[in-house]
Amino acid sequence: MEMIAKQCLHCAKKLAGRTDKKFCNHYCRSSYHNVLYGNRSNYMRRVNGLLLRNRKILSEFFALHQSDTLVPLSELYIKGFSLGHYTHQQRKAKNQLYTYCYEYGYMVTGKNCVKIVLQFNT
Numbered sequence: 001m002e003m004i005a006k007q008c009l010h011c012a013k014k015l016a017g018r019t020d021k022k023f024c025n026h027y028c029r030s031s032y033h034n035v036l037y038g039n040r041s042n043y044m045r046r047v048n049g050l051l052l053r054n055r056k057i058l059s060e061f062f063a064l065h066q067s068d069t070l071v072p073l074s075e076l077y078i079k080g081f082s083l084g085h086y087t088h089q090q091r092k093a094k095n096q097l098y099t100y101c102y103e104y105g106y107m108v109t110g111k112n113c114v115k116i117v118l119q120f121n122t
């Protein structure tokens with residue numbers, strides 16, 4: 001038999017009823033999870049926003065130039081590109097590291113320019 005009276009994890013009110021209950025109601029349950037995970041969700045939302053913006057910028061340059069034209073990194077920056085946010089990387093040769101935001105990627109070449117590519121399968 002449990003010695004300590006069960007309390008709601010959010011408001012600490014005494015709980016009656018089922019012994020596996022952790023919250024007094026739906027409101028307490030979601031408030032508790034908001035406190036626990038709210039910041040993480042905001043962080044994820046921000047990172048996802050940056051990734052999607054990067055993808056959009058890469059796709060626009062790709063549509064304009066295809067992969068045969070080098071684009072200065074500064075042009076990406078002007079559009080709000082964030083170099084530190086990407087989904088994955090792929091090394092195709094010793095000096096060819098492709099960095100992707102979803103299916104669009106780039107490889108930095110020469111003097112602060114990038115070659116933009118489209119990946120068809122993951």
Ligand SMILES: [Zn+2]
Binds near residue numbers: 008
């Ligand atoms: Zn409660």
